Amino acid sequence: MTIGFMNRRQLLGGLAAGAGLTLLGSANRPALAAGKELVWATWDSNGHPEYVAPFEAKTGAKVKLSYLSSEDAQFAALKTGSASDWDIVNPSLNGAWRYIKGGVLKPLDLSKLPGTAAMYDIFKATDKVKDEKGTTYAIPYLWGLNPIVYRADKYDAEPxxxxxxxxxxxxxxxxxxxxxxxxxIAALHLGIPREKAFTLSTAELAECKKVLVAQKPLLRTYWQTIGDLTNLFATGEVTAAFSWRVPYDALKDKMKVAMAKPKAGIMGWCDCFGIPASLADDKLELAYKFGDYLLGAEYAAAIAEIGNYATSSSVVRDKLSKEKQEAIFIDNLDVMKTFMWPVAPPNYSEWLKLWNEVKAA
Structure with a gap:
């Protein structure tokens, strides 16, 4: 493991250096963050220890990773105050409005996030992270698509x-x-057009509930962490799932797995950096430094080469191979326009009620 990590570190160091940065230079480590800890609430695919190691080395701070189970649970924890130990949170681009209206995020000072200058225009220009007055509360930092991962040796046709x-x-x-x-997904299965999949009427929601209740006995599980789902693929317990790409990348050299991109609509996703409204003032400077780190070359290089994901910044794009650019969908940036970007609707409380009823059925 140590040798593998050193090889990856050397590779990532070359990419980061190409963007004018140093990956693990601790000689000039600033003293301001010595002894401090940041708790980052994020997905297990976004926050690996090696992804944050350069930040820890440069600042002297410790980044504690707190893995999320769902976006809804994250919002509920912030709203109820039960996640008071979180210093940095991970709202989605299309769900950010809930956090903003709920008053659970601090407004951001963009002058403290210089990395925003290199963001792709589609993320830099979005209003989805702003309130009605134009104040920014979150910064998109990571994006991709969610495919159906499946065992290619178990299916005659792409699912x-x-x-x-x-x-x-x-x-x-x-x-x-x-x-x-x-x-x-239930709506798309029923033939409801992708343009309406996130703006369902009460009657359409009722039809979706019927098929989801009928689906429940067919499922091995409702997965919460991508690590659990990857293990289920590895043991042969699951042969197809609506997924993130992680099981494919983890298992492609061990078994015949593939990614299906349904013609009905490919789900795109985008994660954002946010600061809880409750964060103490003495942690703000470090939180901003970490937010800017997520937009920088070191994090972008690490998550591209190890995790196969793209950040919202172009800072290392030209340093990556054409094959890697294609793998993380930044070879042709028009692909961003073809995704279905999930949007939590104004009646999302109805959706949550329905989902809980399905799981309890």
């Missing part, structure tokens, strides 16, 4: 969303425990 509702595969299927995407 569609309807495959996830097919009794033929009972016990082999998995869905994410997340109301927004799962209900939208």
């Amino acid at each position: 569609t969303y309807s495959t996830l509702f097919d009794p033929k595969y009972k016990g082999q299927l998995a869905m994410r425990d997340y109301a927004l995407e799962s209900i939208a």
Whole structure:
């Protein structure tokens, strides 16, 4: 493991150096953060220890990783105050409005986030992270697509969303425990156009509930962490799931896995950096430094080469191979326009109620 990490570090160091940065230079480590700790609430695919090691080395701070189970649980924890130890949070781009309206995020001082200058225009120009007065509360930092991951040796044809509702595969299927995407997938399965998948009427929601309740006995699980789902693929318990790309990358050299991109609509996602409204003032400077780190070359290089994800910044794009650019969808930036970007609707409380009823059925 140590040798592998050193090889990756050398590779990432070359990429970061190409962007004018040093990966692990601790000789000039500033003293301001010595002994301090930041707790980052994020997904397990976004926050690996090696992804944050350069920041820790440069600042002397410790980044404690607190992995999320769902976006809804993150918002609820912030709203109720039960996550008072979180210093940095991870709202989605299309769900940021809930956090802003809920008053759980601090407004951001963009002058303390110089890395925003290198962001792709689609993320730099978005109003989804602003309130009605134009104040910014979150910064997009990471994006990609969510495919259907499947065992290519178990399926004669590339799965569609309807495959996830097919009794033929009972016990082999998995869905994410997340109301927004799962209900939208049910809508697409029913033939509701992608343009309406996140703006469902009460009647359409009722139809989605019917098929989701019928689907439940077919599922091996509703997965919450991508590590758990990857293990289920590895043990053969799951052969197809609405997923992140992590199981594919982890298992492609060990078994015949593939990623399906349904024609009904590919789900895009974008994660944001945010600071809880409750964060103490003495941690603000360090929190801003970490937010800017997520937009910088070191994090971008690490998560591209190890995690196969792209950040919202162009800072290392030209340093990556053409193959890597293609793998993380930045070879042709027009792809961003083709995704379905999940949007939590104004009646999202109805969606949450429906989802809880499905799981309790």
